[in-house]
Amino acid sequence: MSQHTLAVLVENSSGVLARVASLFSRRAYNIDSLAVGPTEDPNISRMTIVINVEGHALEQVMSQLYKLINVIAISEMQTNSAVHRELLLVKVSQDHREKVMEIVERYAAKIVDEAESSITIEASGESAHIAGLLEALTPMGIKELVQSGLIALERGDAALSDRTLSAQGISTTHSLIPQADYQN
Amino acid sequence: MSKEMTGASALVKSLELAGVEVMFGIPGGAVLPAYDPIFDSKIRHILVRHEQGAGHAATGYAQVTGKPGVCIVTSGPGATNLVTPLADAAMDSVPLVVITGQVPSAAIGTDAFQEADIRSITMPVTKHNYLVTDPDDIPRAIAEAFYIANTGRPGPVLVDIAKDALQKMTHFNYPKNIEFAGYKPQIKPNDQSIRDAAALIAQSSKPVFYVGGGVIKANASKELLKLAELVGAPVVTTLMARGAFPDSHNLHLGMPGMHGTVAAVTALQKSDLLITLGARFDDRVTGKLSSFAVNAKVIHADIDPAEIGKNRFADVPVVGDLAHTIAALIPALQEEFKKSRPDLTAWLRQMFSLRTTYPLGYNQPEDGSVSPQYVIERIGAIGGPNSIYVAGVGQHQMWASQFVKYENPRTWLNSGGLGTMGYAVPAAMGAKVGAPDTTVWAIDGDGCFQMTNQELVTCALNNIPIKVAIINNESLGMVRQWQTMFYEGRYSNTSLDSKRIPDFVKLADAMGCVGLRCERTEDVDSVINEAMSINDQPVVVDFRVFRDAMVWPMVAAGTSNDEIMIARGLAPDWDSQEL
Numbered sequence A: 001m002s003q004h005t006l007a008v009l010v011e012n013s014s015g016v017l018a019r020v021a022s023l024f025s026r027r028a029y030n031i032d033s034l035a036v037g038p039t040e041d042p043n044i045s046r047m048t049i050v051i052n053v054e055g056h057a058l059e060q061v062m063s064q065l066y067k068l069i070n071v072i073a074i075s076e077m078q079t080n081s082a083v084h085r086e087l088l089l090v091k092v093s094q095d096h097r098e099k100v101m102e103i104v105e106r107y108a109a110k111i112v113d114e115a116e117s118s119i120t121i122e123a124s125g126e127s128a129h130i131a132g133l134l135e136a137l138t139p140m141g142i143k144e145l146v147q148s149g150l151i152a153l154e155r156g157d158a159a160l161s162d163r164t165l166s167a168q169g170i171s172t173t174h175s176l177i178p179q180a181d182y183q184n
Numbered sequence B: 001m002s003k004e005m006t007g008a009s010a011l012v013k014s015l016e017l018a019g020v021e022v023m024f025g026i027p028g029g030a031v032l033p034a035y036d037p038i039f040d041s042k043i044r045h046i047l048v049r050h051e052q053g054a055g056h057a058a059t060g061y062a063q064v065t066g067k068p069g070v071c072i073v074t075s076g077p078g079a080t081n082l083v084t085p086l087a088d089a090a091m092d093s094v095p096l097v098v099i100t101g102q103v104p105s106a107a108i109g110t111d112a113f114q115e116a117d118i119r120s121i122t123m124p125v126t127k128h129n130y131l132v133t134d135p136d137d138i139p140r141a142i143a144e145a146f147y148i149a150n151t152g153r154p155g156p157v158l159v160d161i162a163k164d165a166l167q168k169m170t171h172f173n174y175p176k177n178i179e180f181a182g183y184k185p186q187i188k189p190n191d192q193s194i195r196d197a198a199a200l201i202a203q204s205s206k207p208v209f210y211v212g213g214g215v216i217k218a219n220a221s222k223e224l225l226k227l228a229e230l231v232g233a234p235v236v237t238t239l240m241a242r243g244a245f246p247d248s249h250n251l252h253l254g255m256p257g258m259h260g261t262v263a264a265v266t267a268l269q270k271s272d273l274l275i276t277l278g279a280r281f282d283d284r285v286t287g288k289l290s291s292f293a294v295n296a297k298v299i300h301a302d303i304d305p306a307e308i309g310k311n312r313f314a315d316v317p318v319v320g321d322l323a324h325t326i327a328a329l330i331p332a333l334q335e336e337f338k339k340s341r342p343d344l345t346a347w348l349r350q351m352f353s354l355r356t357t358y359p360l361g362y363n364q365p366e367d368g369s370v371s372p373q374y375v376i377e378r379i380g381a382i383g384g385p386n387s388i389y390v391a392g393v394g395q396h397q398m399w400a401s402q403f404v405k406y407e408n409p410r411t412w413l414n415s416g417g418l419g420t421m422g423y424a425v426p427a428a429m430g431a432k433v434g435a436p437d438t439t440v441w442a443i444d445g446d447g448c449f450q451m452t453n454q455e456l457v458t459c460a461l462n463n464i465p466i467k468v469a470i471i472n473n474e475s476l477g478m479v480r481q482w483q484t485m486f487y488e489g490r491y492s493n494t495s496l497d498s499k500r501i502p503d504f505v506k507l508a509d510a511m512g513c514v515g516l517r518c519e520r521t522e523d524v525d526s527v528i529n530e531a532m533s534i535n536d537q538p539v540v541v542d543f544r545v546f547r548d549a550m551v552w553p554m555v556a557a558g559t560s561n562d563e564i565m566i567a568r569g570l571a572p573d574w575d576s577q578e579l
């Protein structure tokens, strides 16, 4: 099994998340994380899906995803050619304040809230970085934590939206030949 | 200025513009507004007796005509009754457009009376689906639904429309064009893949055409015939492809798979090249996948890229419409054959010898009762290759694929992927509506028949004179066969007692059909001929047959195709074959 990160552009229509989730569940694909959000185009959302599959099956996952009518483009985000980020918010106890501060600095994290007995820390970075931070914080007493799914963007000038059919100037217009008269 | 009308009128108008001639349905609260303009429409609406019947009828219609089948039903139970036919159509790539009424948009999500979230329920069993809550969106949703259903790999599309969207006024605007951001089926195959495929064929000394239902969907039978004769390789046709290539053709080895012929199964097993056309390496064909055709390279041509490499690695994938793919392969091969041409004589001789040594056959029952295979064989012989045959699911289905001889595409309909008992009667009804001048025989089991026979009422009332042969072995025969083979003959819950109850002749009569019965081998022909002579009413024949006939050959589920049995405990005599 190996991990792959897929960036998927989808039409921003209702039910599209359910379709993707339903597909993964039906085909028994394992999702490690899924993040969805808006893009530069209000009609298009972008999903970043991290899945665990065996080599050959990745193509299968991508073709099955592409069969969903609302899926516009799919690309695998490679470790070297894309920036990968996760966001972490974690609440730790004040008990070891000094040590916590030192860890925060070492991991270039940020304090975003302080209360009587707890500190809330924000960090972003690659998955390994976040995992390292969490490991360091665990002995300090983690009260609660939340992590976003991974998101990724290709390095360089390339954009996934360049690869959509309409961006390539490939016509996606299908003319309908009606059997009877129009509009009356 | 476009005309103002209700959403319901816009729906019916859109269906007319999409070219719909007939639809199958049952009204109810949520969809009722649509039934008012249907009353005035030129579209023929056939009022069925159960929504499942509407779904399979639409499938039968689509399989015979190649046009999308259409149904319209109400929300909640009306819609959920369509789940089985939708799953069935999704598995067998049948183009359907299904309209379901939905509770008013303000009530969605409140567990309102007859509310079911049919869009979510049907996501895994449709090619696509819609929930429409604004009347302005109706024409576009309908236009898109038809386009999606019948392009690329065909499939069912559901359009769920809220009641208020049907009632509100809209300016009717049928789209001239539709646009999809991501949906663009590849029709023309890539030139390089065609050249690669041709090169592989020209190097192969044991090629086989592994032909699936996609050839029928693509209307590519004529091209296939040319290609097969050009290559001169043996052809096997899967359960979904019976009729795609003439059974009478010398290159045809029959059906592969769990109940395939020894020759067809062995041809795939021993081949060095599977020329796969619109087939999907289903487990019922491959048997144990790891031991399937281990020495074969694979050319896999399909319109659906997701089929390629799903179950079996493809050395040469060819994505495109099969009519285009096959047409492109012919000149590419003619070029290749100028350079080199393998000698297939030895290979053909081996396969033809298997076909002669192990033909499909059956024994006459020792107790003097009627052989079910004989009945089906005679129906095929008397009905001839221009009739349409529609099967249920079970032993009779396998016999109907084995013992009826098919010469033409779209003359054999069955539920191959989902294996839906109850398919035959409603699908035959839809087939007859699509081909009113053709004889349509449903070959059904006594078990299957009892699931959906109420559509015979629909047939009787709407002048849809189908013929139904009930192969009455008074049991769930296929399951009983498995119990005989794998459960030491412990027949748990497979006896139907249907030679006692119901009386199928009386039942037929009560439903406005002619009911006939046949209990003796010597009467089989005359009863079939009698059924053939009745064309103004549906006919039901209760063929009372031997209870313990079995379907052979058989590759037991999960075992290798190499372990094919031609009778209980009996393998082909491989030593005497030069393979």
Ligand SMILES: Cc1ncc(C[n+]2csc(CCOP(=O)(O)OP(=O)(O)O)c2C)c(N)n1
Pocket (backbone or CB within 6 Å): B392, B393, B394, B395, B396, B397, B419, B420, B421, B422, B444, B445, B446, B447, B448, B449, B471, B473, B475, B476, B477, B478, B479
């Ligand atoms: C809806 C449904 N339920 C159960 C089954 C499982 N099943 C497969 S074949 C079969 C027996 C069919 O009996 P019958 O219609 O009498 O046909 P026969 O096998 O006797 O020819 C059953 C129960 C099925 N395929 N479909």
